[in-house]
Amino acid sequence: MSVGTHPTFENSPSETVLTSPPDGSAVDRATEAARRVVDALLRTDRGNANLDRVAEELHSIAGHLEEHAPAVAERLIDMWNGEGVTRHDPVTGPENALAPPVVLEGLSDGSVRGTVTLTIPYQGPPGHVHGGVSALLLDHVLGVANAWGGKAGMTAQLSTRYHRPTPLFEPLTLTGKLLSVDGRKITTVGDIRTADGQVCVSVEGLFVDKTVPRPR
Amino acid sequence: MSVGTHPTFENSPSETVLTSPPDGSAVDRATEAARRVVDALLRTDRGNANLDRVAEELHSIAGHLEEHAPAVAERLIDMWNGEGVTRHDPVTGPENALAPPVVLEGLSDGSVRGTVTLTIPYQGPPGHVHGGVSALLLDHVLGVANAWGGKAGMTAQLSTRYHRPTPLFEPLTLTGKLLSVDGRKITTVGDIRTADGQVCVSVEGLFVDKTVPRPR
Numbered sequence: 001m002s003v004g005t006h007p008t009f010e011n012s013p014s015e016t017v018l019t020s021p022p023d024g025s026a027v028d029r030a031t032e033a034a035r036r037v038v039d040a041l042l043r044t045d046r047g048n049a050n051l052d053r054v055a056e057e058l059h060s061i062a063g064h065l066e067e068h069a070p071a072v073a074e075r076l077i078d079m080w081n082g083e084g085v086t087r088h089d090p091v092t093g094p095e096n097a098l099a100p101p102v103v104l105e106g107l108s109d110g111s112v113r114g115t116v117t118l119t120i121p122y123q124g125p126p127g128h129v130h131g132g133v134s135a136l137l138l139d140h141v142l143g144v145a146n147a148w149g150g151k152a153g154m155t156a157q158l159s160t161r162y163h164r165p166t167p168l169f170e171p172l173t174l175t176g177k178l179l180s181v182d183g184r185k186i187t188t189v190g191d192i193r194t195a196d197g198q199v200c201v202s203v204e205g206l207f208v209d210k211t212v213p214r215p216r
Numbered sequence: 217m218s219v220g221t222h223p224t225f226e227n228s229p230s231e232t233v234l235t236s237p238p239d240g241s242a243v244d245r246a247t248e249a250a251r252r253v254v255d256a257l258l259r260t261d262r263g264n265a266n267l268d269r270v271a272e273e274l275h276s277i278a279g280h281l282e283e284h285a286p287a288v289a290e291r292l293i294d295m296w297n298g299e300g301v302t303r304h305d306p307v308t309g310p311e312n313a314l315a316p317p318v319v320l321e322g323l324s325d326g327s328v329r330g331t332v333t334l335t336i337p338y339q340g341p342p343g344h345v346h347g348g349v350s351a352l353l354l355d356h357v358l359g360v361a362n363a364w365g366g367k368a369g370m371t372a373q374l375s376t377r378y379h380r381p382t383p384l385f386e387p388l389t390l391t392g393k394l395l396s397v398d399g400r401k402i403t404t405v406g407d408i409r410t411a412d413g414q415v416c417v418s419v420e421g422l423f424v425d426k427t428v429p430r431p432r
Contacts, residue, residue: 026267031257033274034250038313040281041247042304043291048284051242054277058249061270065256068264072336072385075259080342088258090337090346097254098314098337120288121306121314125428126296130306131371132352139348154381155347160374165428169288212341212381 007106008150014108018144019092021103027095034097042120073215080214091140102137102174106148111177112141118168129166131201134192138203141176142188146207149178153186153207166192166200184209223322224366230324234360235308237319243311250313258336289431296430307356318353318390322364327393328357334384345382347417350408354419357392358404362423365394369402369423382408382416400425 007016022028037058044051069075079088090098100122104114116137124130139158146153166172176190186207192200223232238244253274260267285291295304306314316338320330332353340346355374362369382388392406402423408416 026264026271027257027260027262030267030271030274033271033278034253034257036278037250037274037281038254040278040285041243041250041313042295042311043285043288044243044281045284045286046243046294048242048281050280050284051246054281055242055246055249057273057277058246058253061273062249062252062256064266065253065260065264065270068261068266069256069259070261072259075336076343078262079258079336088336089340090349095258096337097257120291120295120304121312124305125370126430127292128428130352130356131374132355133306135351135355135374135376136346136348139351140346154341155376155378157378158347158351158374158376160351160371160376162371162373165370212344214342 006147009106009108009110009148010150012106014106016106017103018106018112018148019102019104019114020087020094022094022101031095031097038097038121039119076215089140091137092144102140104141104144104174109177110149111175112145112148114141114174115171116174117171120168123168125165127168129168131160131162134162134166134201135160135203137174138176138190138192138201139205141174141190142203142205142207145176145178145188145190146186149188151178151181151186151207151209152211153209154211155205156208157206158203159205160201160203162201163199167194171195172200222363225322225324225326225364226366228322230322232322233319234322234328234364235318235320235330236303236310238310238317247311247313254313254337255335292431305356307353308360318356320357320360320390325393326365327391328361328364330357330390331387332390333387336384339384341381343384345384347376347378350378350382350417351376351419353390354392354406354408354417355421357390357406358419358421358423361392361394361404361406362402365404367394367397367402367423367425368427369425370427371421372401372424373422374419375421376417376419378417379415383410387411388416
């Protein structure tokens, strides 16, 4: 990420939105519909006699989209063109059906915050969020917190602690905040809480100040 | 998980498949097609004039699947009915379009192993796997390694170390192995390697011997 062009808590107002919320574009609306399909496939009756037909229709749609897709290398260049915020990552990306998607905003105290309600595709233990999904969300939140703190880096180490099972179907608050910088090492913390403030998962990340070059 | 009914390295042959690979059922085929849609939505030309139509068709499919879905509470009971291996988790589940899906097998030395090639939906840094996705995959691999080792537990702590960026579009080997048991504490390790054996991500997990009850 090109940090110079990012909003940070020192140059931007509180509650600045730091991710790319769905903007009503056709691709965002198609992705939202794909998310609904992913969820519904896990919920529909296993004896639904039309699943064969659904498979055919989905393959037909995928075939159409692929016919109109540039080569992957070319698409990657386009995907990473432009400044800072991505629209395609698996946590906040409105163009990625794997993403819930989470919307994060930066606060004046240097922290970032977002709310998300997760459903069956994100399930680990019965009725609860998969522990690995919590780690995925928090890793991303910490990366955004770094940018809001004026830094960018690659994850070097992520320590995730699970305090209690994280519920599905309830609003969860995600937070992250850059704690300290020591040379090239950045330490950032975050957590996932229920609406009544109980900490389900907390995380401490160590990041190093380097990035993977963008494709060109 | 009901460990008594699980295969373990002490009661089962080497290379026992420990996950539920796609079985050619209609729901698995529909889910495979949905995965293809998710990937293609990230790759198709952003100017594709038919994206509005795609959104409509996907909403129509989702609507049909939802019409034939039982109440969520009822579906959860059904989902968790039966023994051990799940078909719906976001890492190995053939019925979950979020899952690549990973297939894991147990080896006679007590370890579990699988191979996966990840594409654009799993991207973090340009051309590389999202660090949180690596944590998600490894958390799940460790859980399966615990079962293969004859134990079950909830993740208490997960320490993930990132050694080098993990490439997309290349086969990655995932491994996990239960290292030690101390009372109710289980320590399990794992890693992600490239085809030539370079460790990209390693993980150590601490699990506690308890589970969330199944819905009934």
